[in-house]
Amino acid sequence: xxxxxxxxxxxxxxxxxxxLVASCRTxxxxxxxxxxWGLGAEGExxxxxxxxxxxxxxxxxxxxxxxxxxxxxxKLLTSYAGNSSPDICQLGNTWVPEFALLHALEDLSPxxxxxxxxxxxxxxPGILATNVIDSLLYGIPWYVDTRVxxxxxxxxxxxxxxxxxxxxxxxxxxxxxxxxNKYAQYGIFMPTTEWAPPVIFGVQxxxxxxxxxxxxxxxxxxxxxxxxxxxxxxxxxxxxLSTATDVSNVFQSFSEGYFAMYITxxxxxxxxxxxxxxxxxxxxxxxxxxxxxxxxxxxSLAGGASLVMFRSSxxxxxxxxxxxxxxxxxVQTEFYHVTGNLPAVREAWRDTSLANNVYARAFFTQFxxxxxxxxxxEWEQIAMKMQDYAEAAAKKTMTxxxxxxxxxxxxxxxxxxxxxxxxxxKHE
Amino acid sequence: xxxxxxxxxxQMLTAYLFLFPALSTLFVFFFLxxxxxxxxxxxxxxxxxxxxxxxxxxxxxxxxxxxxxxxxFWKALKNTLYFVAVGGPLSVVTSLGAxxxxxxxxxxxxxxxxxxxxxxxxxxxVAVSIVWRFLYHPRxxxxxxxxxxxxxxxxxxxxxxxxxxxxxxxxxxxxxxxxNMIIFIAGLxxxxxxxxxxxxxxxxSARQQFTMITVPMLAPTTFFVAIITMIGYxxxxxxxxxxxxGGPLQSTMSVVLMMYKTGFKWWNMGYSxxxxxxxxxxxxxxxxxxxxxQKQSHE
Amino acid sequence: MRIVSRIFxxxxxxxxxxxxxxxVVWMVSAxxxxxxxxxxxxxxxxxxHVTLEHYTAxxxxxxxxxxxxxxxxxxxxxxxVSLFVNSMAGYAFxxxxxxxxxxxxxxxxxxxxxxxxxxxxxxxxxxxxxxxxNTYWGLVIPGMASIFGIFLIRxxxxxxxxSLIEAARMDGATDFEIYWRIILPLCKPILxxxxxxxxxxxxxxxLWPLIIMTDDSMYTLPVALNNLMGEHTLDVELMMAGxxxxxxxxxxxxxxxxxxxxxxxxxxxxxx
Numbered sequence: 001x002x003x004x005x006x007x008x009x010x011x012x013x014x015x016x017x018x019x020l021v022a023s024c025r026t027x028x029x030x031x032x033x034x035x036x037w038g039l040g041a042e043g044e045x046x047x048x049x050x051x052x053x054x055x056x057x058x059x060x061x062x063x064x065x066x067x068x069x070x071x072x073x074x075k076l077l078t079s080y081a082g083n084s085s086p087d088i089c090q091l092g093n094t095w096v097p098e099f100a101l102l103h104a105l106e107d108l109s110p111x112x113x114x115x116x117x118x119x120x121x122x123x124x125p126g127i128l129a130t131n132v133i134d135s136l137l138y139g140i141p142w143y144v145d146t147r148v149x150x151x152x153x154x155x156x157x158x159x160x161x162x163x164x165x166x167x168x169x170x171x172x173x174x175x176x177x178x179x180x181n182k183y184a185q186y187g188i189f190m191p192t193t194e195w196a197p198p199v200i201f202g203v204q205x206x207x208x209x210x211x212x213x214x215x216x217x218x219x220x221x222x223x224x225x226x227x228x229x230x231x232x233x234x235x236x237x238x239x240x241l242s243t244a245t246d247v248s249n250v251f252q253s254f255s256e257g258y259f260a261m262y263i264t265x266x267x268x269x270x271x272x273x274x275x276x277x278x279x280x281x282x283x284x285x286x287x288x289x290x291x292x293x294x295x296x297x298x299x300s301l302a303g304g305a306s307l308v309m310f311r312s313s314x315x316x317x318x319x320x321x322x323x324x325x326x327x328x329x330x331v332q333t334e335f336y337h338v339t340g341n342l343p344a345v346r347e348a349w350r351d352t353s354l355a356n357n358v359y360a361r362a363f364f365t366q367f368x369x370x371x372x373x374x375x376x377x378e379w380e381q382i383a384m385k386m387q388d389y390a391e392a393a394a395k396k397t398m399t400x401x402x403x404x405x406x407x408x409x410x411x412x413x414x415x416x417x418x419x420x421x422x423x424x425x426k427h428e
Numbered sequence: 429x430x431x432x433x434x435x436x437x438x439q440m441l442t443a444y445l446f447l448f449p450a451l452s453t454l455f456v457f458f459f460l461x462x463x464x465x466x467x468x469x470x471x472x473x474x475x476x477x478x479x480x481x482x483x484x485x486x487x488x489x490x491x492x493x494x495x496x497x498x499x500x501f502w503k504a505l506k507n508t509l510y511f512v513a514v515g516g517p518l519s520v521v522t523s524l525g526a527x528x529x530x531x532x533x534x535x536x537x538x539x540x541x542x543x544x545x546x547x548x549x550x551x552x553x554v555a556v557s558i559v560w561r562f563l564y565h566p567r568x569x570x571x572x573x574x575x576x577x578x579x580x581x582x583x584x585x586x587x588x589x590x591x592x593x594x595x596x597x598x599x600x601x602x603x604x605x606x607x608n609m610i611i612f613i614a615g616l617x618x619x620x621x622x623x624x625x626x627x628x629x630x631x632x633s634a635r636q637q638f639t640m641i642t643v644p645m646l647a648p649t650t651f652f653v654a655i656i657t658m659i660g661y662x663x664x665x666x667x668x669x670x671x672x673x674g675g676p677l678q679s680t681m682s683v684v685l686m687m688y689k690t691g692f693k694w695w696n697m698g699y700s701x702x703x704x705x706x707x708x709x710x711x712x713x714x715x716x717x718x719x720x721x722q723k724q725s726h727e
Numbered sequence: 728m729r730i731v732s733r734i735f736x737x738x739x740x741x742x743x744x745x746x747x748x749x750x751v752v753w754m755v756s757a758x759x760x761x762x763x764x765x766x767x768x769x770x771x772x773x774x775x776h777v778t779l780e781h782y783t784a785x786x787x788x789x790x791x792x793x794x795x796x797x798x799x800x801x802x803x804x805x806x807x808v809s810l811f812v813n814s815m816a817g818y819a820f821x822x823x824x825x826x827x828x829x830x831x832x833x834x835x836x837x838x839x840x841x842x843x844x845x846x847x848x849x850x851x852x853x854x855x856x857x858x859x860x861n862t863y864w865g866l867v868i869p870g871m872a873s874i875f876g877i878f879l880i881r882x883x884x885x886x887x888x889x890s891l892i893e894a895a896r897m898d899g900a901t902d903f904e905i906y907w908r909i910i911l912p913l914c915k916p917i918l919x920x921x922x923x924x925x926x927x928x929x930x931x932x933x934l935w936p937l938i939i940m941t942d943d944s945m946y947t948l949p950v951a952l953n954n955l956m957g958e959h960t961l962d963v964e965l966m967m968a969g970x971x972x973x974x975x976x977x978x979x980x981x982x983x984x985x986x987x988x989x990x991x992x993x994x995x996x997x998x999x
Contacts, residue, residue: 040958065943068957070673074692078851079941081478082860102479193675243676249766251963279455301723377475381694392675395589413494417476436824441824442902450816451831453872455848462841464849491731500800529740534733543985544744547751550981552931554949555970558956559754561962568766570753602747607992614993666933670953691848692938702846715840 002020032318033061035086037076040069041267041303042090042143046326047337053325060318075328080104080310087313088322090305091139093130099308100138106309107136108314117324119230122345125303130372139306140323141344142255143335145197145265146300147169148362150272153285155183155260164261164287166297168201168230171261173292175239178260189259190259192391195383196301197263201227203371204291204298210411214376215419217411219386220384220404228294232393232400240393254284265303268361286362289424296408304344378414385410446650469701478695491702501703503678504686505710507593511682512661512714519657520650522605527612528642542613546606553603557670560599561586564671586672589679596667596680604660608653615649616642651722655715662711683707751974758968765963781968791972793944794951799976801863801947802929805870806922812872814918817880819881819911822892832881835874844934851938865939866947869930876921883917883994884910920991923984927977948973 033036036047043066050062065086067075072094082101085224091099099105120128123141131139141368149164156164159178165171175187190197202209209217234240235262247253254262255276272284291298307323309316325331332348335341342363343349354360373379389403398406461558469491471477475486496502548556563570564585572582585595619641627637664682668674674681674689683703690698753772757765758781760774785791819825820832850869851860859865887910897904911918936947946954952969959965981988 044958054543066958067943068954070957071937071954075941077475077478077695078692078860078938081851082855082941083858084861084941098475102475243584252766388678391675395677397677417472417483420485421476429862439823440825443819443825443828446815446823446902446906447831449812450872450877453868454835454874455810457853457869457871458846461846461849461853463854465845468849492844526743529736529743532736535736535740541740541744543982543990545747546985546989547978547981548747550927550977551751551974552952552970554931554933554953555754555973556750558952558966558970559750562757562765562966563750563753565766568770570749570767570770570772573768602750606747610989610992644788650823657970659840659842663844670956681965687844687926688934692851697852698846701845701848704842704848706844711842712840721879 011413016229028104031059031061032287032315033063034088034318034322035063035065036223036322037065037067037086037089039067039072039090039092039305042339042341043067046090048338049326049331049335052331053322056325057318057321060321062322069162069293085310085312087310087315089308089310090142091308092380093127093139093141093302093304093371096131096138096306096308097133097375097379100133100136101377104310104312105138105207105371106311106313108140108309109137111309113139115320115324116299118327120265120349124344124346124367124370126367126370126372127304127344130302130304130375131374133308139308140327142307142326142337143341143426144302144303144304144344144367145267145302145342146180146363146366147200147263147265147289148300148366149287149289150254150264150268151263151287152184152254152257152283154283155257158183159260161170165290166286167261167290167294168292168298172230172234174261176317177235179239182220184257186241186259187239188261188263189241189247189250189253190231190234190263191247192242192387192394193244195386195390198228198231198386198390199373199383200289200298200300201231201262201292202287208374208416210374210376210382214374215415215422217382217408217415219411220401225401225404228393228404229400230292231390235394236396242391252283255280266342266360266363267340269357272359286359288362288366297369299369299371300366302372304342359364376415376418381414382411385414465701469705471698473697473701474699475695477697484653484698487698491699492706494699495702495706500678500681501706502688504681504683505706507679507692508662508664508683509680510593511597511600511664512658514594515600516654516657516661518597519601519604519661520608522601523653524646524650526605526609527616530609531613531616536566542610545609548603549606551603551672553666554670555666556603557599560595561671564595569592589675589677592672592676592679596664596671599667599671600661600664604657608657611653612646612649615646619645621649622681647725651718655718659711662707662714665700683710728828738794754967754970754974757964758971760964762962762964765967766961781962781965782972784965785968785972789949789955789969791951791969794946794948795972795976797946798930798948801866802926804863805867806925807928808867808871809873809876809925810918810922813876813921814880814911814914815906816872816877818884818914820877820881821884822887822889824912835877839874839878847935847938854939860939861945863945866929867937869935870925873925879917879921879991879994882916883914883950887913916987917991917994919984919987920994921978923988924991926980930977 009205034231036046037043038373043064047064050064053062054060076085076089076095076099079101081237085104092195096105112120120137120141124144125408127141131141151164153162155178158172159181161174162171165174171188178184180186183297199209202224205223205227207227208218209224211218211221219228220410224425234243241247241259247258250262251272253259254272269286273281276284289300291295307321307326309323313319313413326335329345329347332343332345333354336343336348336351336354342360343354349355349364373383385407389398389407393399393403457665470486470488471484472487473484526545529535530538530545535541566572566582566584566587569585571585575583583591585591611646623641623645624637627641632640663684665684665688668680668682668685669688672680684707687700687703687707690696690703735928756773759777759779760771761776761778761780764774766773804864820828854860854865859868876932891909892905900908931949932947933949933953936950937953940950943954952973955969956966
């Protein structure tokens with residue numbers, strides 16, 4: 001039997017049609033899916049930025065997964081161990097060293113070198129530095145944060161510090177005035193479940209936190225010890241509040257006058273605007289942190305989150321496009337609008353709504369003086385331990401000095417493996 | 429003779445076939461990991477080893493020595509023992525009391541009361557932990573409100589290191605007493621009625637009947653309940669994980685929670701495995717002691 | 728005097744019942760309150776305005792249906808598989824004679840004391856090597872066999888008369904047929920009990936799913952609920968609605984099947 005030409009043509013056409021359909025299919029369902037893990041509220045809010053990206057890049061679909069901050073660390077580690085890391089993740093910049101050490105993260109320097117959209121000079125140098133480890137760039141700053149003082153302007157004005165205290169001495173005096181005159185129950189709220197306040201006081205006082213190339217703690221050293229004494233002293237004299245459970249709702253307690261000052265970050269600007277009652281809206285303000293000496297403001301911590309790409313990603317080009325998109329000036333501005341997170345790209349600060357935001361001004365000033373936390377993978381673990389000792393000292397089960405000595409002992413143990421690794425590398 | 433042996437062999441083979449799925453699963457996914465955990469506890473497997481297995485070192489018993497010197501471990505152990513020693517008996521007594529109440533001859537709607545008391549047992553621990561977290565709230569919680577009605581001052585249940593563990597015990601008793609109550613009811617129903625009748629004929633009071641008949645007849649049940657409660661309570665985890673994360677002041681840090689945190693949060697797997705084995709040794713020891721005591725009291 | 732003591736008895740019974748139910752009732756009640764009402768002083772026990780907004784939010788914005796589906800599929804799957812596996816083993820222990828029977832059984836019973844948490848770390852590394860992290864199988868496979876289940880079935884199967892099995896064998900039934908056609912139907916009450924136990928245990932399980940499921944689309948309800956708690960600490964009413972939805976299915980199973988369930992506990996204890 002023999003096919004006629006006619007038949008053959010039909011066959012070819014059918015094959016071609018089939019191929020076409022098949023290729024259409026891959027183009028259709030085969031859009032590259034990029035998974036993005038967002039932590040906390042950002043994980044939910046970033047979703048608003050996705051449609052525009054997908055419109056610009058019809059061949060890429062972004063799948064966002066929201067991870068709560070509380071379980072984020074174990075989540076990221078187990079997913080790394082289980083080979084189920086996302087393509088891109090939002091990473092608190094204190095976590096960058098840890099994941100860089102695991103070789104989990106892609107070195108982004110070559111990507112930046114090739115990119116027209118991202119220039120390292122667009123970023124605050126202090127913040128960018130938190131992403132650089134051994135001169136490799138592991139993350140692109142997404143949003144920046146640091147801590148400043150949020151305060152009840154009416155109460156602080158009555159106490160004689162309408163612009164907020166500028167030195168430690170003034171901070172303490174303000175707290176005492178507030179409490180003794182019953183302007184508020186407590187002067188300042190510094191829950192021991194937050195390690196930032198004692199660490200901030202420490203770096204303000206000149207402590208490097210760790211010493212000997214990050215292999216030992218320096219918390220019982222004079223700089224940190226004195227700062228810690230100052231911090232605990234506020235609780236001892238009942239002008240500061242250290243128990244977080246007393247305050248189920250920070251916003252409510254703040255407006256009820258349970259406390260008058262709170263050291264916190266930019267994410268709370270919007271929360272305060274939204275959650276404080278209307279009558280309270282002209283009664284709060286932000287100020288840069290007080291300083292132990294005359295140089296105002298005192299230092300704060302370089303915080304924020306970076307966008308990192310996992311080395312295991314199979315869609316690095318698409319993932320990078322998403323990172324570029326999120327780093328775009330206008331997207332950064334929009335991200336600020338939906339989240340209240342301060343943009344990492346300086347250009348985006350020119351946006352009028354940000355420039356006119358009175359609460360953001362303190363942050364402008366504060367970013368002049370931010371210090372990174374030690375870039376060792378163990379830092380987070382050390383910081384968590386700090387909370388335990390802050391709590392112990394605040395509850396007077398230990399003296400501040402004894403707590404810091406014990407803390408250094410713990411830190412020494414935590415860093416044992418690091419010392420061994422450094423030794424090993426020396427011998428290699 | 430041969431057919432007999434043949435049939436025995438066939439029986440054996442069939443039995444092994446029946447057993448194979450269960451025993452192989454248990455071997456691979458239970459016994460093997462137990463052995464592996466023991467080996468893991470002799471290494472310093474940690475986050476550096478996660479990057480490169482070559483960074484794990486065999487350290488012998490170092491983890492156990494460190495554990496012995498780790499104040500956090502002693503703290504966790506102390507908390508867990510507190511939970512077992514106070515929560516355990518309290519649970520058992522509550523269960524027994526509830527069983528006696530529900531089982532008393534004159535009560536109607538036995539089934540209803542039994543079901544109501546049992547209800548917390550079937551609830552999801554994570555969910556009720558969340559519920560109780562709010563009930564315990566120092567300012568808006570229902571519990572403090574009710575206490576304030578009888579003039580008791582505000583208690584910071586989960587924020588005060590003195591009260592946090594009692595708060596968790598209260599939740600655990602509420603959640604668990606129904607289970608043991610059922611076992612006690614079964615035990616009570618197994619006591620022959622004629623014993624009570626005979627006692628009544630002898631003029632025994634209700635109290636005498638309880639101490640002379642109920643208590644001794646219920647001893648095996650009580651023993652069983654005590655053992656399973658103890659073993660279960662040693663494994664305290666979800667309540668503090670959801671409600672307090674081990675705080676305040678580590679006052680609710682349990683051994684299993686410590687194991688979880690060192691293992692999965694900080695990825696100190698070797699050390700974490702040592703914590704797990706220390707717990708196992710303690711549970712085994714406590715069980716043996718309890719069994720010995722039981723035997724002695726029988727002799 | 729009699730009447731007084733009886734009133735006292737009922738008073739205690741009812742008091743205990745109220746304190747047992749109160750947390751559950753409050754949970755349900757608070758789940759219908761508008762946002763903020765449950766965090767007021769004095770606390771309100773019943774909602775002033777009933778609202779379904781939290782339930783709507785859970786199902787629309789927070790994907791609760793997906794987690795419920797995961798829980799339902801996993802619990803059903805594990806229950807079905809483990810019933811089969813455990814009943815075979817329990818039957819073999821009860822009715823077959825083979826070398827090492829007593830030794831193996833004793834080993835199993837003793838190892839019930841081993842806390843499951845010990846196995847978790849190596850099991851995770853193992854599941855990781857097998858590529859089962861973040862899959863249903865990672866939860867199902869370790870749950871396939873349970874010592875408690877084998878024990879429960881064995882105790883029950885012991886009471887089945889050997890003559891029944893012998894008679895079937897005379898009729899030419901194979902061993903599997905005997906197990907499938909005779910033993911399983913006879914064991915129905917204990918199988919139901921074990922099924923409820925396993926279903927509830929899996930539904931309520933927290934630690935292992937928390938570890939093994941790394942992707943949120945794979946979460947079970949308790950893990951998702953705990954996750955939600957991290958983000959919505961202040962949203963009491965929303966959390967209560969989530970708790971209600973997590974507890975409700977097991978509660979229904981309990982209410983419908985309580986006779987079997989409670990009998991199962993009694994059986995497990997008295998014969999043990």
